[in-house]
Amino acid sequence: MTGRFRIGGARLMHIYTWVLIAWLVLPISVMILFGFNDPSGRYNQTWQGFTLKWYRDVFALEALTDALVMSLIIAVLTALIAGALGTGIGYALGRWQFRGAAGLNLLMFAAISSPELVMGSSLLSMFVSLGISPGPVTITIAHVMFSVSFVAIVVRARVVTLDRSLEEAAADLGASGWTTFWKVIFPILLPAIFSGVMLAFALSIDDFVITNFTGGTTETFPMWIWGATRVGLPPQVNVMGTMIFVAGVLIAVISNVRSRPKKRVAA
Amino acid sequence: GVEGKGKPQASVAPDAVAKFWAGKTQKGQLNFANWPLYMDPKLPELKKFTAKTGIKVKYDEVIQEMGPWFAKVQPQLSAGQSIGYDLMVITNSVQFGQFRDSGFLAPLDHSKLPNYAANAAKSYAASAYDPGNVFSIPYASGITGIAYDPSKIKDPVTSLADLWNPKYKGKVGMFRDLQELGNFGLLAAGLDPAKSDENAWKTAAAKLKEQKDAGIVRNYYDQGYVDALGKGEVWITQAWSGDIFQKNVSDGTNFKFVIPQEGGTIWTDNMAIPITAENPLDAITLMDFLYDLENATTLAEYINYVCPVPGAQAQMKKHAAAASGEDKDFLLSVADSPLVFPGDAEYKRLHYYVNFNTAEEKNDFERVFQPIVLG
Amino acid sequence: MDRVKRTLAPYLLVLPGGLWLVVFFAVPMATMVSLSLQEGDVVNGFVFTGHWQNYVESLADYQTQLIRSLVYGAVTSFVLIVLAFPVAYWIAFYGGRRKATYLFLILLPFFVSFVLRTISWRMLLTDDGVLLHPLKEAGILPGDFQVLGSATAVIAGLVYSFLPFMVLPIYVALERIDPRVVEAARDLYASPVSSFTKVIFPLALPGVFAGVLMTFVPASSDYVNSELLGSSETTMIGQVIQSKFLSNSDYPSASALSFTLMAVLLVGIFVYARALGTEDVMKVAAR
Amino acid sequence: MTTPPSTPAAHPAIEFAGVRKDYISHGEAVPAVKSLDLAIGQGEFFSLLGPSGCGKTTTMRMIAGFEEPTAGKVFLDGKDVTGVAPNKRDVNMVFQSYALFPHLTVQQNVAFGLERRKIAKDEIKRRVGEMLEIVSLTGMERRQPKEMSGGQQQRVALARALVNHPRALLLDEPLGALDLKLRQQMQIELKRIQREVGITFVYVTHDQGEALTMSDRIAVMNGGLIEQLGSPRDIYERPATRFVAGFIGTSNIIDGNVSWSDQGYAVLDKGPGERVVVPVPGGVAVGRNIEVSIRPEKIDLHRTIPAEVTGSLLSGVVSEVVYHGTSTNYTVVTSAGTDFVVFDQNAHDAEDVASRGERVFLTWAPQHSYPIGV
Amino acid sequence: MTTPPSTPAAHPAIEFAGVRKDYISHGEAVPAVKSLDLAIGQGEFFSLLGPSGCGKTTTMRMIAGFEEPTAGKVFLDGKDVTGVAPNKRDVNMVFQSYALFPHLTVQQNVAFGLERRKIAKDEIKRRVGEMLEIVSLTGMERRQPKEMSGGQQQRVALARALVNHPRALLLDEPLGALDLKLRQQMQIELKRIQREVGITFVYVTHDQGEALTMSDRIAVMNGGLIEQLGSPRDIYERPATRFVAGFIGTSNIIDGNVSWSDQGYAVLDKGPGERVVVPVPGGVAVGRNIEVSIRPEKIDLHRTIPAEVTGSLLSGVVSEVVYHGTSTNYTVVTSAGTDFVVFDQNAHDAEDVASRGERVFLTWAPQHSYPIGV
Ligand SMILES: Nc1ncnc2c1ncn2[C@@H]1O[C@H](COP(=O)(O)OP(=O)(O)OP(=O)(O)O)[C@@H](O)[C@H]1O
């Protein structure tokens, strides 16, 4: 498309895009800014002066730190378990046509499109009916449940584009089925699996609704914030939020830079 | 002291106490679930406790409202699993009965509570919700009244009618807790909560509905009302007595708390040990520690809630005498505060919670008021 | 032997994950349905009595909230289409080498906890907050001016929360349009406006549909936004369900409402998918 | 060619007058078309041929109006169309990938242009029906593009353009996406349709064979300039430059100093008895170095030295013999040092004339030596 | 051919004995290869040619071991390999899309097969180095496949297979993904490499030109059967069936009743003075209907009736003249009723022999009439 086929002006849309991005970033910048605020009382509400003390004391609030650690542990476990289970599903669905595949696809579609609220509450119903006590384990179970489909979809998308002749080529060159999988298929799928695992991690660490239902008294980072907001968030929350934000952005940027293909060398 | 009336508490089996406490040992640590704004954030009493007993306390302000707290821990308790807390502060509301009747509370071994026996106001033992303090001893009592921001509301606030004042449309806060909400509806309708029946509830609900439909209510709050008041979202709100005091101290605000002419309610928050607690002995040790005269005094000085230890008033005055300047004035004002040591005049204006004799009654009550909050 | 291994392989691979989904997704749904037909209370326990009045009663009490939620969800999706389309369009057709960067910027909010960014909004917009307080002090706004507490505030929050979910699918659909198709339209005497209405927009429709699918369900069933940004006038069904489960321990009627919500949304999706050809939706949604 | 003639019928369908086009890339002007003066006649099948990046597409897009010339003017039917938007130009384009509207049926695709021009419904229906008949797609009106084969899609693209009766049809590598077989079929189809509707076709291809077989005239472009403009036969047999000679088909090119020149002929001496005879109508100075191009099919290959040679003669050794069915191709390393390719049509004798390693003699008539740029 | 001979040296590289292959599709057996008896010699460049779906790939995959025959046996180097897994067969395959391992470098790709066979590191290094030199990729060891051009990738695929010194190399349309120019380059490369390493190549292509130019022998398959097996020249000049005649290159086919037959020749009478003369070494009964195939390049085209005709003569009207550069193609509608295509190499005279609509005469020598199936 050249510049002349615009609707109402590309420039206008360009400006608009930036306005929208600014809107999206606004609360984030507020969050970051108020991590440097020096409020006098319990409420980090109005700007009262610059300080770095919250960065020094990030981990001073034991309960908040515990909640963050809890979130991280659950997210790592979720990422690993959902990564493994989702890879299995994704690979099988992408690689073979088998009886039950359609049902499984439907189940995954349902799990992805169900309201979180309903998933959380139904899990709670079940735990209550079975007398299973909510806690870190049930949170992890729930997180794996809602993220496994995402991992599966990411992996499947890669598997279907996998050239089937690669497997044959490996066999042709003397590789057994097992060797073919570990030497050829797995390394090729690895980036997709990694994306899936990162996605599961992100979904888990951010989840509030389902955790709220399945967590009992276990406090994760979002849950602690939800509770604390009633009486004012301590600036440490902003600092931790900023740290998670920066870490997320860094990971995204780095993996993006790494996956960018090197320039193709002409013949 | 706080009294209540109603059916006597179903007694526990005589050997229950012995059975529960048999073989329990101190672990040197305990997890304490409390409400926000219920202790000096520097936790001086707990530090003192740790220094004295070597027991470390993990203190979490995780209780915002009774309903959610009960709902949160209920599945764990009924599964017989630890909720992660050894000590919790629960109000004498509907949920207290649910905790009690579900068998979720550990029976207290009063032999381990000598300070309590020595210093607590005697009337507590006669409470309707836990006669004989079988499962709980008070942490503090408090008054539900009206708080407002005098910088926004110039007319003096004296009556419940102010919560219905269309002038404050969209700036009025009410409690989400059905008991609290229902009580004010009843009081506004000129009815006594403690003596109310279903008809009374319906009248009250209609009154509350009117308030809501007129767009007067900004929202129904749990402990978050303090934040809403601070942010100017509400100018006038149902409130708990000590919170406003603490808020003013910590944030330099100047909010006012009043007990309305029509009366307010009085309630008691109680320390109880969940039946599945892992460190009950440590917990009961802290319970008793807080009944030490000095500790009870400093706690009351900070939180400004009704102190269950009558002797604290004198102790506070002693503290005042030892202090000087602003501190002295401050301590004196607390010692004389009717909100901390209410006199008969106050008690006359205070009402007790609605009392439910059966689960159905409680359900009916909820069905009447719940649609107001959620609607 | 090899052949047996080969036919079994997919089942073995699918088994753990599939089982997980069945046990922790499908079974709970069934449990919930069962619970919704029970009677009793937390203290004395619930028993299955086929008590379908749970549905009748909770719907009678909360139909306003249910309808309100669907309306908020629909409005949110609609506003999202209007807001997201130009952005997606600009990135797809003019983003050039920076497409990825722009998309990344659009996704930035996801790197901040959902709860935290909603709270940040509340903090920004609150009646005496950083934005309004100075304006009120300066007398530019009346003292009782407020943004929060209104339906607008809640929908704005929902729009904010789900904006990337609308931008991305529309972008993907637009990105797939062969620019030559647009040139072809111009070549065939279409004005800029009619090449948009006759070619670009119709071709972006699958993306718009996918966007609606991805935003309508979570927006209608959200409770965080209305809890933090709304008032008693904006209560959504999610808050009701949440309260019934997590404040009142009224599991049967909470389950009934939950299931009703799910059913309404499913029927909605189904009708919607039918209306535009199921294939397309599945395809777009499966991406 | 700067002022177009004034009588309407005499107008060329398309005219470029001193056109130049620079693209701006990273702030720098990249010349895509350097200088273009060109008139394409009414009803002509005109091809643009040239290597990738030579400016063919750019030229085409300036006709359609997707790009504006940096300098110079474009005329359609005698009217200056500089600055006129594409939708207001009476030419239509057939895109390489067809660019069919994927959301519309065949009927709707073909009707698109007519609808934009607010033609009556009935009339549209009639014209679309007619057009679909011409491209043999009657009965497929309600199909979607994705339900059709490549060849069928191409015909829809053609119909969609032709139905508007444009002054000219622009086709930018319309067969580029097809496989060989389909491509050949479509070439025949295209030619047939052009004959039938009789409008100007401007055709871009990078396939020389395609250009040679289909065009009335060909412009060979290189680096933004036209290197040669002429009939297919002109271009093939009388390439104006070495570039054209090398680009169109296979050429043997040999150079050398003129050792003798008279009566319109020059001779390059290539060792004992070997020589290249070249017609030089304008004459050429002895001693001058000239390049000569000889097409492989013009050369005769002999196993023994021919008794009487009227034209050129070179000897060499066969290094490669490739059987192609209709012909056999020999690569001969000549004593003169250059590799010669010789095509021998397998016309009468089924056996090879020579085999690998054999010594052979190459002869060709004087008129088949074509001196480049003399 | 059912029992392979026993002395090792005498073994064909690959042998099919009574092989049949059915695929099961929706519960029904679909025959892909119906009956195959075939021996491919050591060091041969053997091509399988045929229309899409004729069973080429299936045949290939049975050699590699990706499919097992439904009936019959496959021998590699004299050994029955039925039931032997692909990784245990001493043949290697070059896939159409190359199937290079995208996560491995060139070095690692080429070493893959050797590593599987637990060859010593040093040895692997040496052999990979050698192989890369043969395919001219020295210096590119550390590149990833995606950093290479199509042609380079193809050479990696070749090296990866060849480095294992397989008994035979199977190439299934290895050039299918390349554009024309690259394809032609790679044909030459492939042929060079095969000459250099000297192992058996089994080559699948659907491009007849490719098969004709590269192969030692060609099997033309159709519908799961071999229609003809022979050298490129055999197949082109002496097609065994009408199918082969039509499939390989262009053929003019005419049929008629034998009106005269003697001394190994038959004549089909085609109207006053017109006739087709056909060599029939075995004789043929007068009155019998036979089909005759004539290659377009064998036919001479005359504007006037030739004085003396020793072979066939037909007259007709030119319906199409297409200039191709090296040749001009004429389509002639004969009085006998069939369309004839005639290729006239533009060898000596640059002008067309005839133009559209002109009446012409076609002649060809008796030996260029090829009777099909007689
Ligand atoms: N939009 C553009 N911006 C900058 N340079 C361009 C642009 N379009 C084309 N060019 C450059 O202009 C020159 C001519 O391009 P053009 O597309 O006309 O070539 P072409 O002859 O059509 O080539 P091909 O056969 O590869 O299609 C090339 O060098 C190309 O790189």
Ligand SMILES: Nc1ncnc2c1ncn2[C@@H]1O[C@H](COP(=O)(O)OP(=O)(O)OP(=O)(O)O)[C@@H](O)[C@H]1O
């Ligand atoms: N896996 C399969 N299942 C069922 N039928 C198959 C299968 N593979 C091939 N066939 C069928 O077997 C026949 C031969 O297929 P094959 O792939 O060998 O053809 P081919 O000659 O390689 O064709 P092409 O030139 O198109 O590659 C075809 O009719 C094809 O449809």
Ligand SMILES: NCCCCNCCCN
């Ligand atoms: N900030 C402490 C407030 C304690 C309130 N608890 C009593 C709630 C009565 N419903």
Ligand SMILES: [Mg+2]
């Ligand atoms: Mg081009």
Ligand SMILES: [Mg+2]
């Ligand atoms: Mg094949």
